[in-house]
Amino acid sequence: MATILDSCPMGDDQVLSEPRQFKALGHALRHRMLVALRQRPATFAQLATALGAAKGTIGYHVKILERAGLVRVAYVRQVRGGTEQYYEPTSPRLRIAADAPVGGGFLVKAALTEMLPPDEAAPDVTILRHVRLTTAQAHALAASLEQFAGDLPDQPTGEPYGVLLSLYRADIPALPADPG
Template sequence: MPTDLLPDQPRDEQLEVTSAEQFKALGHAFRHRLLFALGQRPATISQLAASLGAAKGTVAHHLGVLRDAGMVRVVHTRPVRGGTEQYYQRAARRLIVSPGHPGATGAMFGAIAEEIAAAADEPLLLLRHLRLTATQAERLRAALLDLVENAEDAGADEPRHGMLVSLYRQGAGPPPDPAAAPSS
């Protein structure tokens, strides 16, 4: 990385995903992997291709889609051997995806599954269902949000860890079986 590139280029705190173009950009798991990779520091197409094990053309294509959607941006350029090298960074530290868009949600979970599968050690992955009152659910949501928001980054010399936190209310489920209802 060139010494004149600052790893902490100013970026927005959060970007709320609302446009059709943004949802389309999030509809591919590889683009999520790019967003994960660009969450820490700027990187070039070559650096991203090497770290993600992908072809440079694939990275360039998907970065273009993310750039057109306003989700990544070029934060630094430098001349190299008759061309220009561009460093990309995520446009915002946090992306807020509005609920109810199944394509984006499915792609996001696909990208997370790839990250977990490639983990260096055994990941902690738990799924638990609880019956909660609205007050209990809100308290749990606030506690989880506080935990994630206040987790401190130890710095570039330490290994990166991914964190996935979710609290959701399950749907009503399948309708009851009328044959199983007691007769009167």
């Protein structure tokens, strides 16, 4: 089963399977850049301001994302005798291939690096629940989770939240039948 990063309609997925793609996304700054670029195309200078990093550092990391096929030049604008390149993600959503060298743990690590400390004014809920399902039930639940993630609104003026939905086979020991 594939794992999904970000939300958009089915069919617009970029399937991640190459080690260079995961290496590019495994760096916290590059992950944050890609998340920021989901808002709109941006220049090195705009990304540097938003991420609190040097423009040269941003340029280096954008080039790694570009070589990995995760971002591209959206358009070029002439400015005072020079040009500015605006970068955008190559697709609205990324999907981890079923046979990829990483799995859900990759996403959990990414989510953990972007989590802010709890805030009393903002909802913050993390739940881990184990259930026993048939294969058919697991497929139906996976489809429901994909539909739910795709239906979440994205308000440009809203506060940023992350939603990590995961259905995974768990290594839970089964107790033998109770003889009593």
